[in-house]
Amino acid sequence: QVKLMESGGGEVQTGGSLRLSCAASGYPYSLSCMGWFRQVPGKYLEGVAILNRNINTQYAKSIEGRFTLSECDDKNTLYLKMNDLKPEDTAMYYCAATIRGGSECRLTGDMDYWGEGTQVNVSS
Numbered sequence: 001q002v003k004l005m006e007s008g009g010g011e012v013q014t015g016g017s018l019r020l021s022c023a024a025s026g027y028p029y030s031l032s033c034m035g036w037f038r039q040v041p042g043k044y045l046e047g048v049a050i051l052n053r054n055i056n057t058q059y060a061k062s063i064e065g066r067f068t069l070s071e072c073d074d075k076n077t078l079y080l081k082m083n084d085l086k087p088e089d090t091a092m093y094y095c096a097a098t099i100r101g102g103s104e105c106r107l108t109g110d111m112d113y114w115g116e117g118t119q120v121n122v123s124s
Contacts, residue, residue, distance in 0.1 A: 002026035002113045004095045009118030016085050020118060022078040022095030029075060032101030033109070036069070036080045038091035038120075047107025048093070049080060058107055063089070085122045092117040 008020040024031065035050030035058075049069040050058045057069050068081045078095060096111035098104070 002028065002031065002097065004097060004113055004115035006093065006095045006115045006118040009093060009120045011121040011123065012085055014086060014122060014124050016122070017081070017083045018085065018120060020080040020082065020093055020095075020120075022080075022115060024076050024078070024097065030099050031075075031097040031113075032099055033105030033111075034071070034078045034095070034097040035107070035111075036078075036093055037096055037111075038089075038093045040091045045094075046091075047109075050105060050107055050109075051078065052101055052105035055101065055105070060107060082120070085120075087122050087124045090120060090122050092119050 003025045005023045006020060008018060012018055032053050036048040037045050038048050039045045048060050048063055049067055051069055066084045071078045094117045095115040098112040
């Protein structure tokens with residue numbers, strides 16, 4: 001069973017940076033698609049960045065140019081480096097993954113595995 005655990009959230013001021021980490025255990029090599037989603041209470045879940053292994057990386061327009069997705073060489077850890085943070089980036093950030101890749105790996109796609117989330121608060 002794949003498990004995902006996020007860390008790295010916290011509180012920063014506008015313009016600051018954070019790096020979120022997602023540690024995958026179980027069978028991380030089976031995951032063709034991993035990414036980050038975020039949600040504010042009462043609002044929809046938003047796909048932020050997604051790694052379609054061996055194909056591409058996709059970013060939401062709202063964060064493009066500010067956030068960067070990367071992973072460790074061993075494929076066990078996924079990172080989201082967030083620069084120039086804004087108050088509207090405040091949300092619970094979730095790591096998610098699926099064994100399905102290709103066209104099914106997208107910001108609006110269904111994911112099979114989810115972490116419990118890490119909170120990011122950006123103050124003005």
